[in-house]
Amino acid sequence: MVRLRKWMLALAALVLAAGCACAFDPSVPPAQRNAILISWDGAQRDHVKECLSRNELPNLAALIKEGSFVEIDVVGHQTDTKAGHTQMLTGYDPDVTGVYSNSKYRPIPEGYTIFERLNQQFGKENIATIMLTGKSHHIGSLGPGETAPPKAARPRQARKNTVAEDEETAKLKPQQRAAAEAQKVAQTNKEGEPWYKVKANFTVWDGDIARPASKVGPRCLDYIDKYGKGRFFAFFHFSDPDHKGHANGENSKEYNDALIECDQWLGKIVEKLKANGLYDKTMIFVTADHGFDEGKTSHKNAPYVFLAANDPKVKKNGDQRDIVPTILVEMGADLSKITPKLPGKPLLQ
Numbered sequence: 001m002v003r004l005r006k007w008m009l010a011l012a013a014l015v016l017a018a019g020c021a022c023a024f025d026p027s028v029p030p031a032q033r034n035a036i037l038i039s040w041d042g043a044q045r046d047h048v049k050e051c052l053s054r055n056e057l058p059n060l061a062a063l064i065k066e067g068s069f070v071e072i073d074v075v076g077h078q079t080d081t082k083a084g085h086t087q088m089l090t091g092y093d094p095d096v097t098g099v100y101s102n103s104k105y106r107p108i109p110e111g112y113t114i115f116e117r118l119n120q121q122f123g124k125e126n127i128a129t130i131m132l133t134g135k136s137h138h139i140g141s142l143g144p145g146e147t148a149p150p151k152a153a154r155p156r157q158a159r160k161n162t163v164a165e166d167e168e169t170a171k172l173k174p175q176q177r178a179a180a181e182a183q184k185v186a187q188t189n190k191e192g193e194p195w196y197k198v199k200a201n202f203t204v205w206d207g208d209i210a211r212p213a214s215k216v217g218p219r220c221l222d223y224i225d226k227y228g229k230g231r232f233f234a235f236f237h238f239s240d241p242d243h244k245g246h247a248n249g250e251n252s253k254e255y256n257d258a259l260i261e262c263d264q265w266l267g268k269i270v271e272k273l274k275a276n277g278l279y280d281k282t283m284i285f286v287t288a289d290h291g292f293d294e295g296k297t298s299h300k301n302a303p304y305v306f307l308a309a310n311d312p313k314v315k316k317n318g319d320q321r322d323i324v325p326t327i328l329v330e331m332g333a334d335l336s337k338i339t340p341k342l343p344g345k346p347l348l349q
């Protein structure tokens with residue numbers, strides 16, 4: 001009996017020491033936390049809410065149950081991929097970053113991205129920063145005048161899966177589409193794409209390739225395996241809702257299915273973090289670069305997105321500029337050290 005009690009006490013101590021990675025633990029000090037920011041490109045707030053009410057996004061629902069869901073509006077720039085992701089990942093307005101829209105842009109100045117802010121505050125050797133994307137040019141890093149990455153840099157599989165970047169090109173045949181895209185890039189890419197100057201400062205730049213969730217998702221899990229032993233911040237981008245919305249419309253089954261597929265990958269990411277014993281100290285944020293015009297194949301005026309998180313301190317509605325300061329504070333960064341001053345406010349209670 002005594003022996004059994006001793007054994008049970010030892011087991012209880014072991015469980016306590018190992019911690020339980022089955023929920024995010026807000027008592028983990030911010031400076032010890034990891035964060036993953038996931039973008040569901042073109043996910044309209046109302047459509048996501050409708051999916052949630054139909055129980056079609058169980059993994060997002062579980063995240064929200066643990067943490068929060070707040071409303072994010074996109075203000076001060078075009079509701080498109082380049083401008084949206086630049087603000088989501090720098091916290092600045094276009095007059096600071098130079099990224100106004102998909103056609104009016106220049107490279108983001110060095111040092112201004114959330115990846116580099118984390119390096120500045122904690123030391124590059126102390127935190128891995130990872131950027132993984134599923135689109136090329138609109139979240140790309142080509143140099144001035146370049147229209148495509150060198151052929152050697154583009155895996156065969158990725159070329160096969162090339163998907164159209166916008167509404168008009170989505171309707172063309174693949175060859176016409178490639179030509180139309182190259183022409184558009186040639187017309188606008190005078191100074192370099194947004195991520196041209198900054199990508200060299202990240203631990204991992206895995207971009208400039210158009211690819212679906214089935215190709216992006218497994219790489220998310222690989223990066224968690226590879227960098228989870230140390231501290232990390234990762235940005236994972238899923239382009240599928242945007243492409244399906246352009247091709248089939250916001251109210252289509254295809255757009256809805258793309259959101260469901262994003263949710264399934266969210267579930268696999270959570271599962272991986274739990275299996276690796278990292279979930280208790282890893283915050284997950286899910287957002288979108290822009291929404292979608294209701295019932296249409298465009299996002300010309302689509303400012304309504306969201307921020308979902310397993311972090312229960314996220315409580316306030318805000319705009320896209322607030323995402324960077326929210327994550328930085330929750331990772332233990334000191335906003336007063338950042339220049340130029342970030343215009344947004346943490347969305348924390």
Ligand SMILES: [Zn+2]
Pocket residue numbers: 042081165166167242243246299
């Ligand atoms: Zn789009």
